[in-house]
Ligand SMILES: Nc1ncnc2c1ncn2[C@@H]1O[C@H](COP(=O)(O)OP(=O)(O)O)[C@@H](O)[C@H]1O
């Protein structure tokens with residue numbers, strides 16, 4: 001098995017590196033865009049329970065659409081290539097981050113919220129001094145879940161010509177080349193593990209000192 | 215200092231928690247509100263810093279109708295200590311103490327000086343404690359910080375909701391003594407909520423005894439013990455406590 005992997009590397013190394021680069025770009029950009037949407041939206045929903053149910057529900061529905069189908073659905077509007085792939089992947093990345101931002105803030109103990117208000121914090125200061133720092137580990141966990149999913153789903157982006165490790169997998173399936181499939185699948189799996197580990201480490205770093213579990 | 219003028223609070227579910235509450239709290243007075251659980255003490259207290267809005271009636275602080283003030287600004291001028299302590303776990307002790315000064319935009323030097331000053335006030339060495347986190351302190355130490363936090367910008371008025379309720383009896387006793395001395399020194403107006411009669415008798419200049427959202431009796435500890443208004447008051451104080459109190463007074 002090890003020898004086999006080395007052979008694959010020797011044969012497809014260059015393609016693999018290029019595909020890996022594209023894959024990382026797709027996943028990181030998509031999750032970053034997802035964060036830009038999900039975090040402000042999650043914060044906005046905190047004081048708007050009436051909308052929260054519908055928005056979270058609606059975003060949840062997107063999650064249930066099979067990704068290949070969603071790639072197909074945006075095809076007529078956005079065509080093929082990197083842009084539609086980023087758009088679809090971003091949609092998928094929103095839910096875990098949105099849900100964790102919303103519930104993370106909601107679950108901050110009312111004791112701290114009352115203390116903050118009672119001290120004379122404005123809504124914005126309460127968020128900045130108390131709610132966001134205390135919710136940060138939960139939000140980070142959402143980002144972590146999101147990036148692991150997106151790394152897996154980004155392999156499907158190759159179906160609409162966005163490149164990435166999926167190129168190797170689809171290519172391998174097309175010509176029934178087992179090595180080529182492995183050349184795409186193994187790096188994708190490793191990438192997901194590494195990303196999860198990195199974000200876990202980052203989560204520890206950004207967790208406010210007083211609430212870190214040792 | 216603080217005037218309650220026929221203040222009532224009815225919650226959305228129709229429950230009348232406070233009924234026509236009228237009272238004048240004097241400058242520098244240590245006023246204790248006491249009564250059985252659910253009698254409306256917390257509701258009354260939170261109406262003073264507008265965490266709860268009255269359904270009817272008016273509260274004045276130093277002649278000014280508080281509904282005419284910006285609630286955020288109002289709260290920064292009133293000290294507030296809650297039962298659950300509520301120190302922010304993500305902030306070191308110094309950051310907890312100087313939160314209101316930060317909100318008010320004090321300089322770093324002035325804030326540091328104030329933190330040191332306050333910690334020394336309760337004999338906690340700033341070198342040792344300023345950088346610690348709340349979880350690294352005992353319950354008694356945490357509530358000392360909770361009190362210091364309320365004192366940081368020297369508000370003339372401080373609201374305290376069962377501040378020592380969650381502490382063990384010995385720590386509670388110590389903190390009560392400490393706080394009594396502190397209050398004499400600082401000369402603040404304090405509205406203090408408790409359900410513990412011993413605490414009330416020990417700390418209060420004046421006691422307000424409440425029941426079902428209404429005032430039953432207002433008076434000094436002496437007055438309550440020596441001339442309870444009715445059966446409820448004397449039962450609430452308890453006969454043995456009355457005996458003890460009278461005995462210690464004559465001594
Ligand atoms: N947010 C609320 N909604 C409805 N009822 C409440 C609310 N807060 C308190 N109450 C009720 O109002 C009454 C007085 O409560 P509270 O002021 O907390 O009493 P105390 O502090 O004396 O124990 C209680 O019966 C309580 O159940």
Ligand SMILES: [Mg+2]
Nearest residue numbers: 255256257375
């Ligand atoms: Mg209460």
